Amino acid sequence: MDEQHQQLFEQLNRLWALLIENHNRNEVIALVEALQDQTRAHFQHEEQSFHLLEEKEAMLHRLHHKHLLETIQGLYQFIPPNEPIPVHCTMDRLQEIAEWYQSHVLHGDSKLLIRR
Numbered sequence: 001m002d003e004q005h006q007q008l009f010e011q012l013n014r015l016w017a018l019l020i021e022n023h024n025r026n027e028v029i030a031l032v033e034a035l036q037d038q039t040r041a042h043f044q045h046e047e048q049s050f051h052l053l054e055e056k057e058a059m060l061h062r063l064h065h066k067h068l069l070e071t072i073q074g075l076y077q078f079i080p081p082n083e084p085i086p087v088h089c090t091m092d093r094l095q096e097i098a099e100w101y102q103s104h105v106l107h108g109d110s111k112l113l114i115r116r
């Protein structure tokens with residue numbers, strides 16, 4: 001599970017670096033798609049262990065996952081067709097995602113790891 005977390009952070013870093021470098025539209029879209037797929041796959045994998053949690057905890061954790069996926073989905077609003085990408089806003093949002101995710105791993109996922 002930690003390896004997947006690592007990969008997701010690397011993916012966020014790649015996207016961040018791309019925005020600084022050239023923010024080529026198609027490349028940004030490809031990375032957002034990859035981030036979305038990887039995150040979804042990771043959450044599905046993680047949720048297979050939710051029987052280890054109390055029902056309330058599992059429900060809350062699931063909601064957190066849903067919220068993050070929606071936030072990643074929301075990145076597409078920063079890639080409007082035929083308009084330049086607002087690089088700074090996109091980077092701010094990425095920063096929020098990274099911080100949120102870090103805290104989720106520390107405070108949410110860690111409970112799951114302890115009970116394994």
Ligand SMILES: [Fe+2]
Pocket residue numbers: 046061065104108109
């Ligand atoms: Fe999680």
Ligand SMILES: [Fe+2]
Pocket residue numbers: 005042046105109
């Ligand atoms: Fe996780």
